[in-house]
Amino acid sequence: MILRVKFNKKNYLKYIGHxxxxxxxxxxxxxxxxxxxxxxxxxxxxxxxxxxxxSLGIESEEEYMDIEMAERIEAEEFIRRMNQVLPKDIxxxxxxxxEDKRSISSLITWALYExxxxxxxxxxxxxxxxxxxxxxxxxxxxxxxxxKKGRKRVMKEENIRxxxxxxxxxxxxxxxxxxxxxxxxxEGGNLRPFDFINALNEAEELQMDLDSVLIKRQSLYIGDGExxxxxxK
Amino acid sequence: xxxKRKLDRILKKxxxxxxxxxxxxxxxxxxxxxxVKFAFCFPDIYDVGMSHMGLHILYNLINEEDDFLCxxxxxxxxxxxxxxxQEDIPLFTLESKEEVRNFDFLGFxxxxxxxxxxxxxxxxxxxIPLLSRDRGEEDPIIxxxxxxxxxxxxxxxxxxxxxxxxxxxxxxxxxxxxKEHKANKGDKxxxxxxxxxxxxxxxxxFYKVEYKEDGTIKEMIPLIxxxxxxxxxxxxxxxxxxxxxxxxxxxxIETVHDRIMLELFRGCxxxxxxxxxxxxxxxxxxxxxxxxxxxxxxxxxSTGYENISLSSLSTCDYSQLQLLVSSLMDRFSEDNVGLSxxxxxxxxxxxxxxxxxxxxxxxxxxxxxxxxxxxxxDVINKGVTEEDLITAxxxxxxxxxxxxxxxxxxxxxxxxxxxxxxxxxLAYLVKDLFFKRPKEERRGNFSVTASASCFVPxxxxxxxWVKQDTIEEFxxxxxxxxxxxxxxxxxxxxxxxxLSYVExxxxxxxxxxxxxxxxxxxxxxxxxxxxxxxxxxxxLEAFEEAGIDGSFYAHRERDKDEIFPWDFIxxxxxxxxxxxxxxxxxxxxxxxxxxxxxxxxxxxxxAMRGVFN
Ligand code: SF4
Numbered sequence: 001m002i003l004r005v006k007f008n009k010k011n012y013l014k015y016i017g018h019x020x021x022x023x024x025x026x027x028x029x030x031x032x033x034x035x036x037x038x039x040x041x042x043x044x045x046x047x048x049x050x051x052x053x054x055s056l057g058i059e060s061e062e063e064y065m066d067i068e069m070a071e072r073i074e075a076e077e078f079i080r081r082m083n084q085v086l087p088k089d090i091x092x093x094x095x096x097x098x099e100d101k102r103s104i105s106s107l108i109t110w111a112l113y114e115x116x117x118x119x120x121x122x123x124x125x126x127x128x129x130x131x132x133x134x135x136x137x138x139x140x141x142x143x144x145x146x147x148k149k150g151r152k153r154v155m156k157e158e159n160i161r162x163x164x165x166x167x168x169x170x171x172x173x174x175x176x177x178x179x180x181x182x183x184x185x186x187e188g189g190n191l192r193p194f195d196f197i198n199a200l201n202e203a204e205e206l207q208m209d210l211d212s213v214l215i216k217r218q219s220l221y222i223g224d225g226e227x228x229x230x231x232x233k
Numbered sequence: 234x235x236x237k238r239k240l241d242r243i244l245k246k247x248x249x250x251x252x253x254x255x256x257x258x259x260x261x262x263x264x265x266x267x268x269v270k271f272a273f274c275f276p277d278i279y280d281v282g283m284s285h286m287g288l289h290i291l292y293n294l295i296n297e298e299d300d301f302l303c304x305x306x307x308x309x310x311x312x313x314x315x316x317x318x319q320e321d322i323p324l325f326t327l328e329s330k331e332e333v334r335n336f337d338f339l340g341f342x343x344x345x346x347x348x349x350x351x352x353x354x355x356x357x358x359x360x361i362p363l364l365s366r367d368r369g370e371e372d373p374i375i376x377x378x379x380x381x382x383x384x385x386x387x388x389x390x391x392x393x394x395x396x397x398x399x400x401x402x403x404x405x406x407x408x409x410x411x412k413e414h415k416a417n418k419g420d421k422x423x424x425x426x427x428x429x430x431x432x433x434x435x436x437x438x439f440y441k442v443e444y445k446e447d448g449t450i451k452e453m454i455p456l457i458x459x460x461x462x463x464x465x466x467x468x469x470x471x472x473x474x475x476x477x478x479x480x481x482x483x484x485x486i487e488t489v490h491d492r493i494m495l496e497l498f499r500g501c502x503x504x505x506x507x508x509x510x511x512x513x514x515x516x517x518x519x520x521x522x523x524x525x526x527x528x529x530x531x532x533x534x535s536t537g538y539e540n541i542s543l544s545s546l547s548t549c550d551y552s553q554l555q556l557l558v559s560s561l562m563d564r565f566s567e568d569n570v571g572l573s574x575x576x577x578x579x580x581x582x583x584x585x586x587x588x589x590x591x592x593x594x595x596x597x598x599x600x601x602x603x604x605x606x607x608x609x610x611d612v613i614n615k616g617v618t619e620e621d622l623i624t625a626x627x628x629x630x631x632x633x634x635x636x637x638x639x640x641x642x643x644x645x646x647x648x649x650x651x652x653x654x655x656x657x658x659l660a661y662l663v664k665d666l667f668f669k670r671p672k673e674e675r676r677g678n679f680s681v682t683a684s685a686s687c688f689v690p691x692x693x694x695x696x697x698w699v700k701q702d703t704i705e706e707f708x709x710x711x712x713x714x715x716x717x718x719x720x721x722x723x724x725x726x727x728x729x730x731x732l733s734y735v736e737x738x739x740x741x742x743x744x745x746x747x748x749x750x751x752x753x754x755x756x757x758x759x760x761x762x763x764x765x766x767x768x769x770x771x772x773l774e775a776f777e778e779a780g781i782d783g784s785f786y787a788h789r790e791r792d793k794d795e796i797f798p799w800d801f802i803x804x805x806x807x808x809x810x811x812x813x814x815x816x817x818x819x820x821x822x823x824x825x826x827x828x829x830x831x832x833x834x835x836x837x838x839x840a841m842r843g844v845f846n
Pocket of ligand 1: 516831833836842
């Protein structure tokens with residue numbers, strides 16, 4: 001019995017890595033007395049998995065995980081108990097028992113990010129828009145990243161342009177330019193926001209102040225082609 | 234509060250940023266207004282400091298009071314420090330991100346001498362003047378406690394108030410006095426004078442030390458009438474009634490002890506002659522199994538931890554260990570909560586218990602014979618025989634362990650080359666025990682590792698009179714062992730002798746070392762306990778420039794009647810007893826565990842004399 005759960009990860013808790021987050025949930029299940037199924041063997045672990053783990057330093061409004069339950073408990077009850085024991089910046093938002101038996105990790109296809117950054121020189125919004133749009137119009141946007149090849153790690157070049165769904169320059173708040181970007185995640189292609197930022201930084205005119213970059217994942221989506229939608233509601 | 238945007242800029246760039254964010258489960262965020270604010274500092278990185286049980290006790294004890302609050306500070310790791318200095322961010326507490334210098338108290342726990350430079354670095358990062366005499370009304374009161382406070386003199390220049398003994402006995406009394414004092418608008422000076430009347434408080438600036446021509450101490454003179462000539466340690470009498478937290482902070486990142494630490498008892502009566510903890514924490518005071526079970530229940534519930542570690546100086550000496558372990562197992566195994574024992578005694582009883590609780594992996598097992606020969610083990614009163622080792626190791630192999638670690642010390646008093654080579658002999662003995670077993674019964678990949686640390690004589694031990702081996706001597710002995718081992722399955726390693734030398738200087742140092750410490754920090758020494766950061770050449774320069782002869786402290790055999798810098802502190806155990814033990818050591822005579830029979834160590838109304846005999 002799978003319980004599919006939507007949660008967030010905000011403020012300073014964006015600095016907790018994926019493994020630390022798993023440990024936090026494990027301990028929270030135990031504190032909240034949630035009947036999670038445990039793996040067999042010498043070192044039993046609760047069975048749950050988080051879809052498309054966030055990189056360190058990225059906030060999120062909507063994350064998803066699947067939990068294998070040993071017993072059914074009502075979704076509301078689950079949310080209530082968990083939110084009592086979780087820190088205030090990681091809270092459960094929704095929970096459902098899905099009918100689709102495929103795992104959440106295999107379903108996720110797109111992620112929507114909000115990206116904020118300051119520029120090293122003062123720049124008006126139109127200028128930023130112009131630079132970013134012309135960057136996006138390139139036929140290929142090449143990044144090189146470390147890839148595992150057997151045991152070795154090799155640098156590989158990759159065109160990330162097809163991995164960018166859309167990119168909007170939303171506006172300017174204070175000295176920060178605000179973007180919204182839809183990027184591919186999952187097995188059918190995966191663009192990590194930091195790779196995106198580094199690629200965008202190649203547009204030198206933009207004069208990004210890399211230390212000021214703030215990234216927030218706003219949502220994850222499933223489905224492909226014409227229609228994409230949120231996994232829970 | 235510090236500039237959070239600046240903080241965000243740098244957190245993205247450091248290793249393990251979660252060290253600096255606080256917000257963990259069971260951490261406490263209070264409104265800073267109108268509270269007595271206490272910043273508790275473990276002067277090392279978060280990962281180490283959060284594993285210290287004393288922190289959790291004091292943190293919760295203080296935070297349970299409405300009028301007080303306690304927040305945490307650790308040493309930022311070098312990457313973080315660099316960025317903080319670059320971005321001009323002062324040191325802040327994890328909870329409210331408030332500047333440390335805006336607190337009323339900054340309290341350091343002194344767990345090892347080699348953290349002293351970190352204390353200076355923390356003061357500097359917090360923008361608090363380093364020297365006590367340079368600080369004003371606006372600066373926090375700098376206090377310090379913990380095992381190294383039993384010889385507070387080397388850092389007397391930097392600390393305003395020392396707490397001698399167990400902090401939980403005294404801290405609320407201190408904070409209450411401060412609250413009253415603040416309400417009456419009293420100044421710092423009058424507060425410090427006032428708290429001299431609290432037992433266990435030592436304030437260095439109210440004392441003057443006079444030296445003899447040979448550099449030893451002539452006299453320690455109180456400068457004002459209220460300053461007591463002797464400072465008695467504070468001690469919790471009844472551990473069952475003592476404050477014990479029912480919740481502890483659960484770090485997000487993995488720390489050194491990422492589990493519940495259940496303290497079974499304090500003190501140890503085995504009487505190992507090199508061990509300071511065994512003397513300063515006397516007598517033994519136990520918690521009852523019922524109390525422990527009750528605490529464990531709440532701690533598991535409030536933390537969600539998956540493991541309970543039964544921690545104490547020599548856990549297997551707990552008088553009702555069997556009962557405790559089986560009740561804990563009964564209660565928690567269903568919830569997938571495991572148990573672990575941090576220290577083992579070399580007997581089958583301990584191994585039986587270990588076998589019971591660690592049904593899991595049987596990889597490494599650690600024993601500490603401390604010395605290679607029986608003669609030397611008798612000198613240090615480590616009540617372990619070769620026979621014990623044989624029994625324990627054979628048993629361990631039979632039960633499926635295959636990797637053994639042995640801990641030793643080099644440079645123990647009266648040590649000869651023969652004793653040193655005993656380390657090799659024991660390692661080979663362990664190997665033979667493994668391969669003597671029938672082939673079909675050998676399990677796992679065998680290896681034995683013998684690790685040797687360099688002996689550092691400590692105050693308040695029977696060896697406080699002895700000289701430490703020189704660095705060259707340590708190295709010679711280490712190579713003697715190393716070169717005599719010709720087997721790939723036997724490993725030998727030893728700790729930095731240079732580091733142990735500096736540690737020895739400070740362990741038995743006096744006030745004059747303050748200058749050297751300051752110089753060393755100015756030259757860039759910090760994280761000295763981490764061998765990759767320890768800079769011996771800078772320390773030598775610092776000693777030289779401060780006019781300190783390190784050998785005077787480390788390599789000098791003391792006279793029986795020499796006045797030691799720490800003699801004004803009364804730990805309960807008498808100097809006479811320590812000297813008697815020293816003489817017995819030289820004569821190779823052992824002294825039994827005093828649970829069996831009181832040895833007259835000097836502790837007044839020792840409860841053990843009635844309870845255990
Ligand atoms: S007074 Fe006696 S029983 Fe008590 S700690 Fe000292 S030697 Fe042991």
